Amino acid sequence: MKRVVIIGAGYAGILTAKKLAKKIKKQGDVEITIIDKNPFHTMLTELHEVAAGRVDEDSIKISLSKVFAGRKVNVALDTVTDVDFESKLIKGEEASYEYDYLVMAAGSKPTTYGVPGVDEYTLKLWSYEDAILLKDHILNTFRRAAAETNEKERRRMLTFYVVGAGFTGVEMVGELAEYVPILCEKFEIDRKEVTMVNVDGLSRPVPNMPEKQSAKIAKRLDKMGVELCMNAFVTRITENSIVFKRNDKEEERSVGTVIWVAGIQSCTIAETAADALEKQRGGRIPVDKYLRSTKDESVYVVGDNMYYVPEGDTTSVPQMVENGEQSAGAAAHNLAAAVTGQGEMEEYKPSFHGVMVCVGGRYGTA
Ligand SMILES: Cc1cc2nc3c(=O)[nH]c(=O)nc-3n(C[C@H](O)[C@H](O)[C@H](O)COP(=O)(O)OP(=O)(O)OC[C@H]3O[C@@H](n4cnc5c(N)ncnc54)[C@H](O)[C@@H]3O)c2cc1C
Incomplete structure (x- = not known):
């Protein structure tokens, strides 16, 4: 039995779990677990609309049990506090989780730059x-x-x-x-x-x-x-x-x-992992072209937590949803190859479609 454990049910973690579950559907000996501190996914991209009363607060919450209903993915409600990369053990406030492959998808948190107050x-x-x-x-x-x-x-x-x-x-x-x-x-x-x-x-x-x-x-x-x-x-x-x-x-x-x-930096658990593996700007974790930590091939990193400069670029991929989604696709493909021992790994070659900013509910520029 091979165990894949994903930390974080944000945009990147959820999609990695869903795509991987689909790829290994006929494989009986792979177990996928996704851990999040909330029983729901938050659509972070709409937080400001809730804060200013334009959209209902319930509309940005999506229940994880509904997302994974009928899929071979275990959902664990827990806050991860540490990872022991040597013994491949994730420690949470409620339980510990052994893994063969870990996916770090825990997202970001605000940074204060040390400004007093x-x-x-x-x-x-x-x-x-x-x-x-x-x-x-x-x-x-x-x-x-x-x-x-x-x-x-x-x-x-x-x-x-x-x-x-x-x-x-x-x-x-x-x-x-x-x-x-x-x-x-x-x-x-x-x-x-x-x-x-x-x-x-x-x-x-x-x-x-x-x-x-x-x-x-x-x-x-x-x-x-x-x-x-x-x-x-x-x-x-x-x-x-x-x-x-x-x-x-x-x-x-x-x-x-x-x-x-x-500004933002990696959330606490991702930063702790970066300290143990390798740390880049903002507490991000450097990955190879297959999205594995440069220090530990059993650890994949997706979404905001990854530090990766695609070939021909000078800066790392942006901390945006589109990178979360595309990295999830590549990581799921490569994880499926790793756990089954079948197929070739694919290189992460993101292709972004640009960005849009909304200024209120009636105006935007892209
Ligand atoms: C207000 C706002 C507006 C934004 N607008 C846009 C936009 O318009 N377009 C765009 O592309 N991007 C936007 N972003 C950025 C985008 O939301 C992030 O890039 C994206 O959420 C990153 O996805 P992720 O899966 O890496 O992490 P997240 O979506 O942050 O998910 C991380 C998950 O990990 C969980 N987690 C964290 N720590 C632990 C722990 N210790 N134990 C268990 N679970 C844990 C969290 O609960 C969370 O569910 C916006 C962000 C904000 C805040």
Whole structure:
């Protein structure tokens, strides 16, 4: 019996499990287990829509037992805390799991870059719980502001900073800008009292898109009443203020809410694995062309956790869903070859179709 254990039921982990199960359907002696700390898959790409009340929170959760109903995949609800690569043993809070082949698909978490105050005073956006917390927070902020009689304090409460003008930051602030007029009407608040700022050390929003797209995003955000504060490096966040450095000058601004979407790193278990195997930028794990760890051929890495520079490229594959999906296909193929001893392994040759950014529910650029 060969055991394949997948850590993480995100985009990449689920697809690896489904594709592998299909490939080895007629093979009785292979067992596939997928472990996740949640009993559901979260559609992370829609978190900001939940946070700003546009879509229902249940619509971004997909039950894992439903996903794998009728398939030869065991689902284990557990939080993985460690992996012993020598003895091929995964340790979880609830149980331990022996494996012959391991797939690391545990995704990312926000990174704070060590900026003081980020842990304590900002809201994040990288899980189902984060999105619900943010949604409740935004609603309660307007509710409390409506009852605040001091105008200066009310304006502070209604000041929102989104730190990070990459894909996630722009999409978050765009949703917020669309939500604000609805909340102002609901709570009878003057729209002019609400401030929204998108701040980043970069010189333009979503700089991995062409300049033309950045300009379109900037124009749209401006039209929606969002101030873009570029070339500004956040140095500190306190309970009621945000401090950043711009043109060698430090500015401190009064703030009610800071949403931190400034960057990501591998989640804790993937980073722990990277420490034991080999570690690249952001705690990602280097893989060979068959998506096996460069240090351990029984470990495959897919999705956000992998570090791989395709032939002819200069940077690693992007931490996006399309890479998760395509790497899952290649890993499932190669795992099937490894567990059955039949067929050739295939090289990972991703081909991405480009990117799209949404600024609210009615505008996007690609
Ligand atoms: C707000 C937002 C918007 C985004 N928009 C886009 C977009 O428009 N397009 C795009 O391509 N990408 C987008 N992304 C990025 C995209 O979501 C990620 O690239 C993708 O989720 C990576 O897939 P993955 O399978 O590697 O990891 P994930 O989808 O993050 O899945 C990882 C899984 O591992 C589980 N896990 C983690 N640690 C443990 C542990 N210790 N034990 C057990 N289980 C564990 C988690 O619960 C999770 O289910 C967005 C991300 C966010 C947050």
